[in-house]
Amino acid sequence: MIMRREILPLSIFGALAVLPLLGSFGSDAFILSIVARVMIFAIAALSLDLILGYGALVSFGHAAFLGIGAYAVGILSAHGIREAAIQIPVALFVSALFALVTGAISLRTKGIYFIMITLAFGQMAYFFGVSLAAYGGDDGMTLPGRSLFFGYDIAASERAFYFLVFAFLVVVYAACRTLVISRFGRVIRGARENAQRMEAIGFSLFSYQLTIYVIAGTLCGLAGFLLANQTQFVSPAYMTWQRSGELIVMVLLGGLGSLNGAILGAAAFLLLEEGLSHLTEYWKLYFGPFLVLVVLFARGGLMGGFKRLTGTGDGR
């Protein structure tokens, strides 16, 4: 049974690992950059799934962390600091700080008010980005190049960057897996099932929920760092509320509260977007109804379908 559960993550990561080795198809820079983009958003979706799926905290401002991570790269690069060993800690620290402050306020509210207050903080971050006139304002800024790792420009080639993102994804996935099966993760899941009962047996949920919120924000900041590096461009557009909505869509599309689902959801979303937009300029005309149909008829997203197919109980 345990082995059977590992089939899906092993095949996902196996496929991602061998892709660049598959002859001319795998070494195509275009393919590599799309899949790297999928993996970056998979990290963001994984982080959102921690709070959305496991914590039942519907954050509608998660894209703010993508922006914070990206701006950490952009602003530091603009001042000549292109060293990832400095950029990454700054990106993570600022994301964590933003999550701590906004989380502490947001978690006072429940349900729809939580959705709206996280949206409000997301919008604040967006407008803050727009107001950064020195760093491109509304138009954003182009980076001088990808970040340096200990002084070496090792992420410059698409293939090297691909493996870098892959390594980050593996680490983040492993960390999230460890987190959700730990005692801490069980408390968070308990709060999702019945918050009142968890309080009654003596857990102070606020501190648990704030912790998971900060962890999720920090991990998404990492995704922002990678995203800025991939596109070599930073703009407030990373932080629009539509982008937060897309992150939610990815998690739901894959299946809530299932880390494998978050990766599959990100892949499905971005590949559909890419595929449809090649076929027709009006790809959203088909993608929108698809989302509605998923909600109406395919509950549990891709993982729900996968579980029904394989008969595995809960795919965590």
Place this chain on the structure above:
Amino acid sequence: MSLTLLYVQTLNGLQLGVLLFLIAAGLTLVFGVMDFVNLAHGVQYMIGAYLAAMFTALTGNFFFGLALALPCALLFGLLLEFFIFRHLYARDHLDQVLATFGIILTLNQAVKVIWGAAPLSVPIPEIFSGSVVLMPGLLYPVWRLVIIASGLAIALLLGLLVTKTRIGMLVRAGATNAPMVSALGVDIGRLFMIVFGFGAMLAGFAGAMVAPILSVEPGMGDNLLILTFVVIVIGGIGSIRGAFIAALLVGLVDTLGRSFGPSILRAFLDPAAASQTGRALAPMLIYILMAAVLFFRPAGLFPAKK
């Protein structure tokens, strides 16, 4: 000069507030009565503007266009309710967010396919064009005054409708406790449909009224939708009175903050820093307002649910 500017901006803020109220009224009722998060409500506003633009171009008269656009907006809202939304009422908020997000994507794109990506413009009706002198040195466009007046009139009518009529009583009762209203023998499905259609029509009306002063373009409802959510959350979900007060508050704070924020800050900071932080802070003001309101009153100013 600065005082004139203050009056003009106050009127502009009032106009934005009235507009927000027209959209928020439907949204807060749908939300309060049916517990349904409708992100696609901003699309109704956009559809209203497009319908008005199309019918005005066809008939050559804005008022004929408006008269044709309103029933169409109503019909469109009812169709959406019948085919999609009514299957989502029993779902959790997350499913509703996802499905209505899908509808936004679809309709924004559909509008582009039907009417083209280029913004449409609608001429201001002849008799209300031009400006009027409100005070010496204070010129104000007549059409904006018409928007304010019609918005206030509708707010008044809506207030009477909600507080004085039987259907209004049912709506208020529904916002407080929908299952109880249903248990007392009211056809809650029909009530939902009426509220939904009416809300869609009000949003469409708002879109039609601003069509002459804004450019009618795909996605025009998206950002206004977020402002509307800010309004209904500040006002308290399900409360028309709360929506009205919060709409005016948000409209005024946003407009005045953007135009006077930097100069007020100049009293405390040096000019360069003041204009920099002023520009940064002004668009954030309403979100700060909302976060502050929720911090002190986690269910808004006038919560309908007890």
